[in-house]
Amino acid sequence: MPEAVHIEPNPGRGPDLQRIMTDVAQGDQEAFSVLYDAVAGPVFGTVRRLLRDHAQSEEVAQEVLVEVWRRAAGYRPERGTVINWILTLAHRRAVDRVRSVEAAAVRDHNAALLDRTPEFDEVSEQVEARSEREQLQRCLGSLSEIQRQSVTLAYYQGLTYKEVAETLSTPLGTIKTRLRDGLIRLRDCLGVTV
Incomplete structure (x- = not known):
């Protein structure tokens, strides 16, 4: 089970992510822009800790935020805060990328061995x-x-x-x-x- 990153809500500071997420779930692009600005940094940080590569981290963070837009209606407040839900998505996506990169390295290694196999x-x-x-x-x-x-x-x-x-x-x-x-x-x- 992926490790969830928890950020405590700060009442009175920052946007009300719960309300914004409700608007995003209804297709509100302006609400998504506000949500994006609020969570992009923590999403990138979560991904970066796992991937370490800056370019890949940016790519995965963008994928996560697109996934948030697409799956906003699936968010359930009773299961946790908006930020925790988003960071859990980010963590899972980063782990998937790590596994994908490792699998590609194994495939490349095996292909190289096949190339060296004598005729x-x-x-x-x-x-x-x-x-x-x-x-x-x-x-x-x-x-x-x-x-x-x-x-x-x-x-x-x-x-x-x-x-x-x-x-x-x-x-x-x-x-x-x-x-x-x-x-x-x-x-x-x-x-x-x-």
Whole structure:
């Protein structure tokens, strides 16, 4: 339930809003002009406290005052003072605007996320690449330890055959044989045709 803003009536000061509201309800434009002058400041203040943005506050305050003109016949004195009724309308309208702005921000954020969503081709390529990496890992696992070390050093770390031989303290000819045998096994495991 929205928080109502209460302003105590000042007998003898300012216009009789109850009487003026009765005239406004009957379509009296001059009475509305007097009502407008009396309540525009408090309406703007109420709205401004919630919205904080000056331009939006002015816009919402105008909407509230138009609503007062249109709904004047619906005002019931037994439910509260004129100013409280008007400020309750203002509070509700400001809360609606805040919710509307927040919802728009969420929609904009979601739309931006959709714009950044990769197209189908990119997604399928990523899935395919991941699948190929997983298959390569399985095939590397099928090599002997020394073949896997040799292939990894030569092809993933970029070492030359001589550097692989030095790193593994193994003769160069043995490294070449292990690499050749390991690559043949990888080719067969991956289903690559030459």
